[in-house]
Amino acid sequence: MSNLSSYLPLFINVEGLKVLVVGGGKVGTKRALKFAESKAIVYVVSLEFKDENELRLFDNIHLIKNDARYLPENFLSRFNIIVVATNDKELNERICETCKKLGKLCNNPTNPDSSNFIVPIYGIEKGVGIAITTFGKSSLTSKYLLDLIRSNILKENIFSLVDTMGKVKEILKLNVTEPSIRFMFYSKIFYDDKFRYYVDRGEIDLAIQRAREIIYGR
Numbered sequence: 001m002s003n004l005s006s007y008l009p010l011f012i013n014v015e016g017l018k019v020l021v022v023g024g025g026k027v028g029t030k031r032a033l034k035f036a037e038s039k040a041i042v043y044v045v046s047l048e049f050k051d052e053n054e055l056r057l058f059d060n061i062h063l064i065k066n067d068a069r070y071l072p073e074n075f076l077s078r079f080n081i082i083v084v085a086t087n088d089k090e091l092n093e094r095i096c097e098t099c100k101k102l103g104k105l106c107n108n109p110t111n112p113d114s115s116n117f118i119v120p121i122y123g124i125e126k127g128v129g130i131a132i133t134t135f136g137k138s139s140l141t142s143k144y145l146l147d148l149i150r151s152n153i154l155k156e157n158i159f160s161l162v163d164t165m166g167k168v169k170e171i172l173k174l175n176v177t178e179p180s181i182r183f184m185f186y187s188k189i190f191y192d193d194k195f196r197y198y199v200d201r202g203e204i205d206l207a208i209q210r211a212r213e214i215i216y217g218r
């Protein structure tokens with residue numbers, strides 16, 4: 001496994017990005033659908049398509065029936081992101097190597113060492129995004145961790161906290177021009193017991209009023 005310190009988690013907006021999925025079997029289909037649901041423009045190159053009907057439900061998925069052993073570099077270079085998911089391990093690795101040389105983001109689902117990004121399990125709910133990976137060791141454990149966070153941590157008070165701090169940010173950006181002073185206020189408000197008491201009880205108007213008291217000193 002590559003050095004884990006060189007992984008940087010990012011939330012990428014894939015809308016309009018060009019994604020190539022090589023191999024239209026179980027794994028390739030799942031990845032193609034995931035990217036298409038997030039509004040990427042997806043091309044799937046494969047000898048055959050396991051679930052052609054499901055893929056055809058999306059206007060932004062294009063199917064190309066072809067042998068991926070002969071994909072030229074000038075074809076690969078048209079894409080932003082490439083996923084290699086044939087059942088030919090050497091072919092997957094060879095295409096990923098070429099794509100990385102071309103400066104592309106490439107995912108080989110069976111081999112994180114060949115990939116330069118991996119797909120975490122994720123959930124986005126009420127303005128909070130959580131992504132978890134075990135870098136290929138155990139997807140089931142990743143799923144379990146996400147469920148634990150969802151059922152034990154992501155409760156109404158956390159969503160209220162995020163929303164209210166978002167409102168506090170709007171107030172501060174509008175009224176305090178100096179960033180270093182704004183930053184001092186963010187912490188002061190976030191850790192204020194009264195502010196948090198109101199947020200926990202869902203009394204958002206009172207929480208905002210408390211934030212204003214802290215900002216304006218009254």
Ligand SMILES: C[C@@]1(CC(=O)O)c2cc3[nH]c(cc4nc(cc5[nH]c(cc(n2)[C@H]1CCC(=O)O)[C@@](C)(CC(=O)O)[C@@H]5CCC(=O)O)C(CC(=O)O)=C4CCC(=O)O)c(CCC(=O)O)c3CC(=O)O
Pocket residue numbers: 030031034107108109110111112115117118119120121122132133134135136137138139140141142143
């Ligand atoms: C490295 C990675 C690919 C990458 O590079 O992105 C990878 C690799 C592999 N997974 C395998 C198996 C399983 N994968 C799942 C499920 C998911 N796997 C996903 C991601 C990733 N899987 C990446 C790292 C994720 C991480 O480490 O956390 C999810 C999150 C997203 C997605 O696939 O779209 C999706 C959640 C679906 C959801 O949303 O519910 C389950 C559970 C299930 O099906 O319920 C199992 C059963 C066993 C188990 O628990 O692992 C095998 C075959 C092993 C073999 O052949 O024996 C390999 C390849 C290998 O190891 O060779």
Ligand SMILES: NC(=O)C1=CN([C@@H]2O[C@H](COP(=O)(O)OP(=O)(O)OC[C@H]3O[C@@H](n4cnc5c(N)ncnc54)[C@H](O)[C@@H]3O)[C@@H](O)[C@H]2O)C=CC1
Pocket residue numbers: 022023024025026027028045046047048049050066067068069085086087088089091109110
């Ligand atoms: N990441 C994950 O969660 C998992 C990964 N895997 C691995 O991923 C790989 C793919 O698995 P599946 O999708 O289940 O296999 P699959 O057999 O369902 O699909 C393989 C696809 O690749 C296509 N293909 C093969 N050679 C090709 C070529 N030369 N050119 C174009 N297309 C070609 C086939 O037509 C087929 O559609 C396997 O190596 C498997 O071990 C398997 C299970 C889970």
